[in-house]
Amino acid sequence: MISGLFRRAAFAVSAGLIVLSLSSVSGQVPDVPIRMHAFAVNMSNNLSGANAVLEITVDRWSSAAERGKLLDTVPKGQDALLSALQKQSVKGRIRIPGWTGPDPNNYRLGWDLRYTWHEPLPEGGERMVIGTDRYMSMWEVRNQPRTTDYPFTLMQIEFPKEGTGQGKMMPFTMIDFDKKKNAMVLENYGSQPVNLNNITVEKKK
Secondary structure (H helix, E strand, O other): OOOOOEEEEEEEEEOOOOOOOOOOOOOOOOOOOEEEEEEEEEOOOOOOOEEEEEEEEEOOOOOHHHHHHHHHHHHHOHHHHHHHHHOOOOOEEEEOOOOOOOOOOOOOOOEEEOEEEEEEOOOOOEEEEEEEEOOOOHHHHHHOOHHHHOOEEEEEEEEOOOOOEEEEEEEEEEEEEEOOOOEEEEEEEEOOOEEEEEEEEEEOO
């Protein structure tokens, strides 16, 4: 099922891990709403070397109940999870404001974010996990290439107590469930995730 163009992500999330600590986080991240800018570099086997500045806004965090509902849906399969995610309220937005030229994928306008989770890092600072259903162009929907099997976009961002943040983005993600390990497994389309470098954060006005 996985050819040389596809790589199984090197991490899995326990399906039973529904609620994490929501204690106040330390570091430089202000209360929502916030706006982040990240320099994205794609070193994958497809579009290697492509880069852009992403703008990510978070207007509110997902609640523990919302997180739990999504995780409870994972064992039911990817289609069920996608449907549940699409029913979540909008939490923010991601876009490429400097995009130029034709824009069939709405990079300049961007896409709504449906899942925004945060937690404190053990050494101080904050970790964010952000996800949404991936926008598909009319061409992709009509022709059904292999990418349609990867309907999610996921990001993990870490902010230290001081300095800029770093992270990874999986723009095309398949979410599977390993019944033997009782774990959610992520598969990335491409040889490696996109690097998110020099991430800055500010209060959204």
